[in-house]
Amino acid sequence: MTAAVAGHRDLEAFVRRDEAGKGRLELLVTGARCAACIGKIEKAVRELPGVNGARLNLTTGKLAVDLTGRAADPDRVVETVEGLGYRACLFDPSEAAAAQDREGRDLAIALGVAGFGAGNVMMFTVPAWAGLFGQELNAPTLTVMYWMAAIVATPCALFAGRPFFRSAWASVKRGKANMDVPISIGVILTLIVSFSETILGGQHAYFDAAVTLLFLLLIGRYLDHRLRASARSAARDLLALQSPVAMRLQGDVERGVPVAEVRVGDRLVLAPGDRVPVDGKVESGVSELDNALITGETALVPVEAGAMLHAGALNLSGRLVMTATARSEDSTLAAIARLMEAGTQSRSAYVRLADKAAALYVPIVHTAAALTFVGVWALGMGPREALLRAAAVLIVTCPCALGLAVPAVQVAASSRLFRRGVLVKSGAALERLSEVDHIVFDKTGVLTQGQPHLIDAPRQVIAMAAPLARASRHPLARALAAAAGRGPVATDCVETPGQGVEGLIDGRRARLGRASFVGVHAHASHETEFWFGFEGDTKIRFTFEDQPRADAAKAIADLRRLGLSIEVLSGDLEDPVGRIAREVGIDDWRAGLTPFEKSEIIDGLKAQGRKVLMVGDGLNDAAALARAHASMAPGAAVDAAQNAADLVFTGEDLGAVTEAIAVARTSRRRALENFGFSALYNLVATPAAMFGLINPFIAALAMSGSSIVVLLNAVRPGWRRR
């Protein structure tokens, strides 16, 4: 389904062209690791006709290719890279990604400017602090120092503060106050007070505090951005691997078109291994479909001309020509997508820990600063002193734990999980995951490996059928061949798509495949099965079952130990669901559920006040994934499920789920510790600032000191402890 399999696809849809016909093509290349790979790939691609330049980014795995004119053939580029032994697939050029990069760049530049300001302003304020302790620094020199500090700090603070000012302004316009409001007011008020103090020749100017505050907060902001950006790009890579191209027949020519452009009545070609792009009807061809990702059913469904196809099903054995009966957005997916959207909306209403704290914190800080101003003035110390103390309150109470420590905790947590093969999509996802108390598993592809395995057949029977099985690429035949091991292959083999394979074993004609193909009639079964028989001999039946993941039972036991209740919701039939649930040790299970019933059950649990983690991989799980409190999907899941899930785990073991929950809980504990520490710190520092005990030195020290403490707590080791 990647461009790799398709071979001769028309890939013009992926080229971004300007008016002159020059184009830019992006490919995701996997397998490149060193300078030699870069050299090989870039050289080979540059030598192609119509290619102007090629550049491989080793960090992101993207190959950017500049095309000079219409003559250039994107397909040749893909073929060339694959010919060198690397896996390549085309990347949809999206504007969103560019905007994302720009935001990161802006933040990095603001961070650089703030760092420059924070470093250089110290040159002038450190001597000023010395003067505060009665050292030799007369008043005129102090004023000169403050002026120099002002010249460095003011432009830096105004430039580096823009992300905060913008966000604060947007939030005020909506009639709300987020964390950036006290930060912005604090910075601006500090600058104003510092200027007025410097002009009046006073002792208290806080130019350094304003810039350092921004510098520290920008570190947090940048970490948060990196976390989101890396998760997003990884998610986009996964999507690119399942490239959204449908093969449209125009006359006799196949053309690749983006799935979104498929119209009703279009004739589409499905090669074995392709997913059905939109709902439709089979026009010609015979094959079998794997509906596991839509309905959760493991039994294969035979189809022939006239059969209905649902978007998302996997075409297994034969080439099909289908007529589209719905556009992409009207396909079976649409109903599920609507459910998902509703779920996502309810989820975006989730209030993050830092925002909860900010909602409490912002009014308290503003009230404290205002009270200080009014109180000090009322006590007859004059408006200048009053303003000074109010500014000091705003500075010492800077919300570093909120702005810096929580992103740092989440970056530490997600990089830990990333090494474990778990992709975290956002910080909020981690927070929700830490609150989970009930887990709902899907069966197929989550508890199980999602592939058929041969069960209970005598060795000599397997050996008899094996030569024919080895000659077929049908998934059941492959499972049979895997059970038999290496050995001879049948001769004169002919594979009939959707039926089976026929060939000669030791000179005897034999068939392997569906019951009717082998010659067994009037046989109905709900089990996944394959028949084998020599011509005119007794027929043998093989049955297949999905096996649980190797560590499923252990992972379930571990999850119980974390205090979680567990249940299985599956769209598959009673028998296989019950068997797998028993094998992995889960007593609560329900079978035969539709996607809508699944999400209703999740809603029901929510109504009971349970915080549900949904782990699922299919389209039938997507709605439930979106509605659950938190959700995880394996890397082999359909893209809709991966989009709906908060976390995606790659790799074979379910232990990733346990680890993700443990890490999420640790990171929540760390964040709470940081809030506790900042509350304690504010309890001491705020009264001191109100009573005028804080001078610029102490303000700078206290603010940076508290930030460093919360930051160190965030990154300190000990994540393994559960």
Next chain:
Amino acid sequence: MNILLFLAPASVALGAMGLLAFLWTMRAGQYDDPKGAAERVLYDHLEDLPLSTKAE
């Protein structure tokens, strides 16, 4: 003390040079591919400049 009036701006100017250098590297896309840059120095025939800056 008058020397300060010369030295202080001089040191700020040096710092500003560093900042400008950082801004330039940022805009030139030098942080886009740290892993690739580390490998590219090993061969003479590999191009150093990112495609994006060359094309625009």
